[in-house]
Amino acid sequence: MSTLLASDARISLVSPLTSAGAAETAARKAASPAGASAWGKVFEQLQQLHQLHDDWDGQGAKAPEPSNLASALAWVQGMRLWPQALPPDQVTPGVAGEMYLVWQRPGLLLEAEICRSDAVEWLLTIEGQPPRQWETGQDILWLVARLADDSPLSAAPVQP
Amino acid sequence: MNGPRRPITADEIVLRRIHQNHCARDGPQLILPAAFRPTGDDVEGLSVFRASLVLAAQVAAAGRKPGEYFVAALSVGALLQLGLTVVADDQPGDLPGHALIPELSGPAYQQGKKSLKLIVAELARIASQHIVHRPDA
Numbered sequence: 001m002s003t004l005l006a007s008d009a010r011i012s013l014v015s016p017l018t019s020a021g022a023a024e025t026a027a028r029k030a031a032s033p034a035g036a037s038a039w040g041k042v043f044e045q046l047q048q049l050h051q052l053h054d055d056w057d058g059q060g061a062k063a064p065e066p067s068n069l070a071s072a073l074a075w076v077q078g079m080r081l082w083p084q085a086l087p088p089d090q091v092t093p094g095v096a097g098e099m100y101l102v103w104q105r106p107g108l109l110l111e112a113e114i115c116r117s118d119a120v121e122w123l124l125t126i127e128g129q130p131p132r133q134w135e136t137g138q139d140i141l142w143l144v145a146r147l148a149d150d151s152p153l154s155a156a157p158v159q160p
Numbered sequence: 161m162n163g164p165r166r167p168i169t170a171d172e173i174v175l176r177r178i179h180q181n182h183c184a185r186d187g188p189q190l191i192l193p194a195a196f197r198p199t200g201d202d203v204e205g206l207s208v209f210r211a212s213l214v215l216a217a218q219v220a221a222a223g224r225k226p227g228e229y230f231v232a233a234l235s236v237g238a239l240l241q242l243g244l245t246v247v248a249d250d251q252p253g254d255l256p257g258h259a260l261i262p263e264l265s266g267p268a269y270q271q272g273k274k275s276l277k278l279i280v281a282e283l284a285r286i287a288s289q290h291i292v293h294r295p296d297a
Contacts, residue, residue: 133278
């Protein structure tokens with residue numbers, strides 16, 4: 001497991017390697033009613049993005065790009081298999097065909113922008129600190145999870 | 161553009177129309193950064209309205225999706241501190257008080273996305289604290 005971001009940011013990138021058996025166990029755990037409901041809302045919101053057309057906001061926004069929707073769906077399906085993964089609080093359409101997965105906690109906003117096929121653009125804002133941004137490839141599955149019970153969020157890539 | 165673009169002074173307030181899809185459903189920060197990302201329509205700058213010349217409810221009602229907008233108030237002074245400017249841009253047939261933030265035009269955002277994303281994130285944070293109209297109002 002590797003950590004890419006400092007813990008003072010209350011977010012870390014860790015890369016646990018796992019076997020197929022562990023993934024199956026994770027999938028069973030992720031199927032708890034509460035977890036299923038939260039992930040269900042995410043899939044529902046992704047489906048709703050399919051219904052948006054150009055100028056959906058009345059201010060000139062483009063409809064979400066199908067390739068970005070497919071990337072987001074595949075990513076969420078992958079994340080959902082992991083019990084430690086926190087479902088995004090919201091899926092939000094962008095104005096140029098992109099979309100955002102958003103996690104929020106008091107004083108913290110983490111946004112993953114899906115606007116290209118090869119990478120995810122992250123933006124982290126924490127109250128009282130300068131915002132941070134970075135990119136991750138889409139060749140590795142990334143999770144957002146708690147590092148510990150008292151830790152708001154962490155973001156972790158998983159390499160099955 | 162109707163006439164020269166006059167800079168708007170720091171003591172003014174401007175209103176930004178925000179689609180409800182760019183608002184958090186449950187999160188502590190109501191307005192998400194996407195609310196300040198320019199669309200293809202924003203060729204010359206991001207649209208705002210001068211609060212001294214138009215009401216927030218009028219700004220919301222004049223959008224092409226009435227009933228789906230929040231309106232946030234931003235002080236021009238705060239925008240200036242972020243390195244942004246606001247210029248008057250009255251348009252025939254539009255609401256009075258239309259203005260632009262030229263640094264947040266569509267082309268400018270594409271060119272300087274990395275740095276402008278940080279500014280946009282700060283705008284969303286500020287706007288979340290100054291909501292002056294909600295869709296159900």
